[in-house]
Amino acid sequence: MINPYDKLHIYYLDGIPNIDKSVQNIETFLGTWVDEDISFLFFSCFSDDMVEGILKRNKGISVVEKYEMTGEQWHGDRIEPYYVKDLCICPPWNIPIGNDGTIKRILLDPGVVFGTGRHQTTEDCLDLIHRLCTSHRIQSVLDIGSGTGLLSLGAAVLGCKQVMACDFNHLAVKTTLNNIRLNKFENQILAFQAKGEEIMDIPCDLLVANIHYDVMQHMIDKPFFLGKKWFVLSGLLNSETKKVLAALSQKNIHIIERRCPDGIWNTILGKTMP
Template identity: 55%
Template sequence: MSNPYEYLYIYYLEGIPSSLDPAIKESTFIGNWEEDGFSFLFFSYPHDDLINEMVAREDHLSLIDKYEMTSDQWHGDKIESYTAGSLVISPPWKIPFVNQRNLTHILLDPGVVFGTGRHQTTEDCLGYMEYLCRKEKISTVVDIGTGTGILALGAAALGCDRVLALDFNLLAVRTTLNNIRLNDFHDRILAIQARGEAFMAVPAQLVVANIHYDVMKILIEAPEFVEKPWLILSGLLKSEADKVCERLKEKSVTLVERISPDGVWNTLLVQGRSVPTI
């Protein structure tokens, strides 16, 4: 199997298309990333005519730019297999032969969504998840801002029974659903398009949030958030992590550990108000 996204043609639009013409959906269309009133339409083959027709038809749309690049360039790194603790994470078109009883394989097709798993924050979250799962039985997990679903997949692979994967971006949720299918985790992971703060009341032993600080500072104000037994918080620069730590201290929760292996990104392991078993 070869990489289906080996080369990308990306159309950057101001505005959100009202609907996609059937001709676009039937073409080599990969997906549409929508955010803050802008759209990125991804194709595996150029479709200038289709895009120009759509922009001409919908007055609120305008084409800002067009990009041609490899998927490696889009993701900022090669999409390759790697090991994180006891997990081997591989794209479905490049599965290594690793015959070791103590390793668990995860297939991850990132599509065009950021999150191949190689970012420092992702590896740190996976490391803390494995630490907790080795210490006690973690049955229920909420993954906020799931992206490609890598942390939800990791939770399921580590033995968690019920994982709720949330992302407000529809393309991210669709990508996660595809990865759930690839790993046959339908019975363990539920992926939903939603904002994390809307699901804070959902019972869970562990909440993982690898997200922007602007979202994090809203989440930590939810009363139910700090009631969870365990929190893994990441995606934070030093000054942002300082603010989160200070606010958590005011809420009387315990910072178990704070790490920043690369000196840039910070990840926090937090014990909430509900007392865990270890």
């Protein structure tokens, strides 16, 4: 398999077009990233004529800017194999040769969703998931803000029997679904689109949320939050972490660890008390 993101052609639009199946089924179309009332169309080759056709079918929308860059420039990081504990995370077109059986492999196609898994918060979450899954009985996981699905994949490969991967962004859910199929975890991981604060009633042993503070503050206030035995909260800046910890201090919760190795991004590991 070759790297499909070697060269990206990105079209920034001032609206959200309806992309019909005639475009979705074209191999060079990589997806649409939607952010409020703007969108980005991704192609693996020059696609001005195709975009012009899309705009003709979607009146009132125009191209703001066009970009050409590599997938690594878009993600802001190299797309290459790396390791977290005994997990090897690698793109499907660059799989390390040889494995003595001690390494668990996760194939991760990052698509055009931001992130290769190397952000500090993602690595910290994956490290804590590894710690919990290898030292406690974690049967079910709810992953809110799943992105590419890496944290859900990590939980599944570490033995969790039921993993629910939730993201509000449709392209992120599609990317997670693709990675579930790549790793043959269709029977362990369910990916779906929803707002994190609206699904807190789903029971699980471990809640993982690597999300924005504006969502997390509502999530931890839900009464069902206390029904989660373990939780890993991440994606928080220092000032936001203080607010989250202050809110959690009012609940019957034990904070096991707060980590911030880069001095910027925080991750919290905690447990609800019986």
